[in-house]
Amino acid sequence: MSHLSGANFTVPPGDQSVQVRIIDSTARISNFKLGFLMEPPMEGMEYMTPLPAWSFLIEHSSGQKILYDLGVPKDLHSYAPIVRESLKKQGWKIDVEEEVLDTLEKNGIMADEISAIIWSHWHWDHIGDPSRFPSSTDLIVGPGFKNEFLPGYPAKPDSPVRESDFVGRNLREMDFSNSIQVGEFRAVDYFGDGSFYIIDSPGHAVGHLGALARTTTNPDTFIFMGGDLCHHGGEIRPSKHLRIPRDIQPSFTAAIQFPCPGGSIYERFLVQRTGSADKPFFRPAIGIDIEQAIDTIEKAQVADADSNIWFVYAHDTSLLNCVDMFPLSANCWKEKNWREKTLWTFLGEFETAVKQI
Template sequence: MASLSPTPSFPVPPGLATVQVNIIDSTTRIGKLPLEFLMTPSMDGMQYMPLLPSWSFLIQHASGQKLLFDLGVPSDWHTLAPAVTDKLEARRWDITVEKEVIDVLQDHGVAVEEISGIIWSHWHWDHLGDPSRYPPSTDLIVGPGFKDEFLPGYPSKPDAPVRESDFAGRSLREIDFSNATKVGQFRAHDYFGDGSFYIVDTPGHAIGHLAGLARTTTNPDTFIFMGGDLCHHSGEMRPSTYLAIPQDISSHTTASPTAGIPCPGAAIYHKLQATRGRSWDRPFFDPGMGLDIPEAMRTIEKAQHADGRDNIWFIYAHDPSLLGVVDLFPLSANRWKERNWRERTLWTFLQDFAPAVEALRG
């Protein structure tokens, strides 16, 4: 096996300020979603994606400002725009939502009036929630091209996937990256002006797709990278030229979520990759759904620089590896590194390939 590339560079402007990050379970669960809808090539024994959560993030700044990054699915998704609901009804996926993010916040004493802004990573149905439940003082923050493509929203624009009620009476802020700073190879907007939280331009999957980068500690610096739908499975991100499957893979995983991971070692996964025409240092999958697939793949390659660094924890919106492993809201996620959450969740996705591995073993 060839050697890995050196630890990648992912430069972030220096800063002394942090934000508190809480990972919120939006209670969204999406099942019976065919793998081929989202990713390619196929994987033997993996007809469907694993049951997908949809994470939201509460970002709290020293100024008292509180942001939400993504909202999951509204409790009654039938209230979404017809351009969305008609397709969901035809696809017949299993979609359940116990309570919305706003209810989770209020259950733990965070008043809705405290939320100064909602960041939509993008406009797809499983990230929108219902902003109309938030007061007019809560801004809605979107990515480049959103206004031109979707305003004024449904029903005035009958084919719009977003609703007029989502932004009626509130400030709709579209991030302009023309004079942006840089984090890694990405354009970024320093939201609070102190280096504690960046909104990141991550194009490809959808018009105006955004990510977030939160500084969680200083001296040393650590970050949480909120990836949205930059990928839909860890196998679209890993392995990479910077991050190989460990030879002793069983010692790099947590017992419960990875009980199905076959042993021994990484060799069987390299063989699995070879049978699918892929090398050991490429992700298992490429994106199969999105606005601009080549651009989405370039964005993933840039994000691999962050994913390959042990001071950055990359979390995409639908990552099931967090379930049962990490502390969720109202507990803080800032101490993720000392609690080894990145290492404990990094390779748990390999359990999804157990049937394919067993077939290889014969």
């Protein structure tokens, strides 16, 4: 086993990498109350910043192409009735300019080139519309999915997924009973060469899956696709492995000469808020098992603190206007310092609350 620098996130050795490209699904979800996803409340943050929904194209040296998450379909009426009613009740504003498949096809990648779709989980903002892909495209889901949701709507009227999502195609439910260890996670070596791992990351939803892609070798670098493992940078950071840098200060402090002896103003605010300097600002408020969701976050914090791993969750707003999107590759993330550029940008959302300390 090879140990990465920084935090001790252990990944099996491998000499193969995959190409990763981040696709902007063009979904933007607005009017979303913070308290629906996280707690405790934060002054000045009643609503989340409009949320994107990232999709990832993973390409193996064999030519196989995999999609991790599909975002939101343009036609919200195509969802199962239970999902449509829930969206109507919540009153969120959902905008989608172009579906992931349309973005791919505009750039010369056809639906029949996608060998598999991985759903991080079955929630509406991740599943897209797999029926647009041919039956040769497998659909990969997490443990417990089949028992919970099959045969899908309409045969199962209260199912949030549709029969059309998987009818006629290979629906593969991941089995982690004989898995390997990646960090503290159970994982499956998808291609068998250490280039791409599917990760068991339970707590948020039935069968939640993450993924770890090796983006370079010698030295090893990785992109960790977190799905809805967390919904905000402040739900995973800081941690006992990754403290807030002392030199990060809000721009308004210079103007008002806010004194901050001994560390960052943000760290003082965090201690006031949580009683600790090495806990995240938020806890998850949504999930089938909140304690398990917190445990999964804590396991991911080790990867998040590793300088050779870039952790990206599904609705990570820090990527906007900061990193290269499809069709450009994300494999150069370390060379371009994307991790450092995006790691603490969420702190800027706390200005109203920080001014109160």
